[in-house]
Amino acid sequence: MREPESKTTPTLAYTRSPAHKETNEAKAESRRFHSSSKKVRLPPFPNSWFHLAPFSEFKKDEIRSFKFLGHDIIAFKTGNDSITVMDAYCPHLGAHLGRDAKGRNNRLKNGCVECPYHHLTFDSEGSCVQGKSHASVPKAKVFTWETEIVEGLVFVYHHKDKLPATWKVSEFFRPEGNWSQPYMTYQGVHPIHPQDAAENSVDTLHFRTLHQFDQVDQVTEAVADRQHFYQTLHIGRMGILPKFMRNVPIYSVVKEAAVGVGFPMAHNRFHPIGLQVNHLVFLTPIDETSTNFWFYFQVSFSDVKVPRFMKRQKERLDRHLNEHVKRAVDRAVHRAACTALSPVFAFINSQDLDIWSTKSYCEKPIVLGDDGNIHLFRKWCKQFY
Numbered sequence: 001m002r003e004p005e006s007k008t009t010p011t012l013a014y015t016r017s018p019a020h021k022e023t024n025e026a027k028a029e030s031r032r033f034h035s036s037s038k039k040v041r042l043p044p045f046p047n048s049w050f051h052l053a054p055f056s057e058f059k060k061d062e063i064r065s066f067k068f069l070g071h072d073i074i075a076f077k078t079g080n081d082s083i084t085v086m087d088a089y090c091p092h093l094g095a096h097l098g099r100d101a102k103g104r105n106n107r108l109k110n111g112c113v114e115c116p117y118h119h120l121t122f123d124s125e126g127s128c129v130q131g132k133s134h135a136s137v138p139k140a141k142v143f144t145w146e147t148e149i150v151e152g153l154v155f156v157y158h159h160k161d162k163l164p165a166t167w168k169v170s171e172f173f174r175p176e177g178n179w180s181q182p183y184m185t186y187q188g189v190h191p192i193h194p195q196d197a198a199e200n201s202v203d204t205l206h207f208r209t210l211h212q213f214d215q216v217d218q219v220t221e222a223v224a225d226r227q228h229f230y231q232t233l234h235i236g237r238m239g240i241l242p243k244f245m246r247n248v249p250i251y252s253v254v255k256e257a258a259v260g261v262g263f264p265m266a267h268n269r270f271h272p273i274g275l276q277v278n279h280l281v282f283l284t285p286i287d288e289t290s291t292n293f294w295f296y297f298q299v300s301f302s303d304v305k306v307p308r309f310m311k312r313q314k315e316r317l318d319r320h321l322n323e324h325v326k327r328a329v330d331r332a333v334h335r336a337a338c339t340a341l342s343p344v345f346a347f348i349n350s351q352d353l354d355i356w357s358t359k360s361y362c363e364k365p366i367v368l369g370d371d372g373n374i375h376l377f378r379k380w381c382k383q384f385y
Contacts, residue, residue, distance in 0.1 A: 061077075
């Protein structure tokens, strides 16, 4: 994953009258503050879990640096299924712990982070375990962030007062059955608040107007359950598909949900074939004006309806394959399905991104009859600030 570059406001030179200077400053301020601004009364950084990166992208002993909710942080593997995330700056004199003396990615030394400046060493708990040569170990500590790995994805908990999490992502998202690993279709940075983008998941009208689905019916009431917001929709075919695909008698039951502010998702079950797809969207603020976007999806064939003779053939084949080969076959099938479906999801996502990247947060929106549960969603979001 490409690590996002930090954004800075350009310095403007003013050589004209004070009035002109004030006008230019106002324009610059307007450009800087977008929908994530406190000026629209939407705090920029919710107290929630946010996606950092796929766990598979972390290499042994390598320390990676990130911009994360207004902070500089570092992250590194501490085992086959564990990770440490901590603040990036040494508490001694502020050297960046993620860069070595030559500006490259720092490396762990015996499982610890060594400051490139004065060689203070910190363990995976953030405690200083070694001081300068011939000196006692100082009582210094680097703040470590709470982490969780779910479906091979790293999540980090943020609270403005650095309080511990009272809930986990895995409480609300842990797919049951035989699912593929999440397959990334997009990653990029856009100037929008995560709540403003997550609100898209309950905006039922836009499925008709923007995505051109011919049927969108809400079949269950929206439920705000602690950190989980969900509802169920029946969605028909997309009008923008080729004619031969529009005539295929397929519709989907979609369970729209949000896990905290930074993780809207949709569980799709396509009828009558039984294919299941989880569409995952992760929204992680970088600073007050920009958010890192990831789109993933994963597939399951557990409930796919196949002809009886094919089931018998599969059962015979399974009896002659060991578990290692079965898993390899499943991975190959999942990968092929994800590759085939990826252009469809990438196109749908691009439609949303074109809107999100240029819209602004409306604090008091005009209410349309079929807008969905936007006001309930906003009331539910207030618990994260």
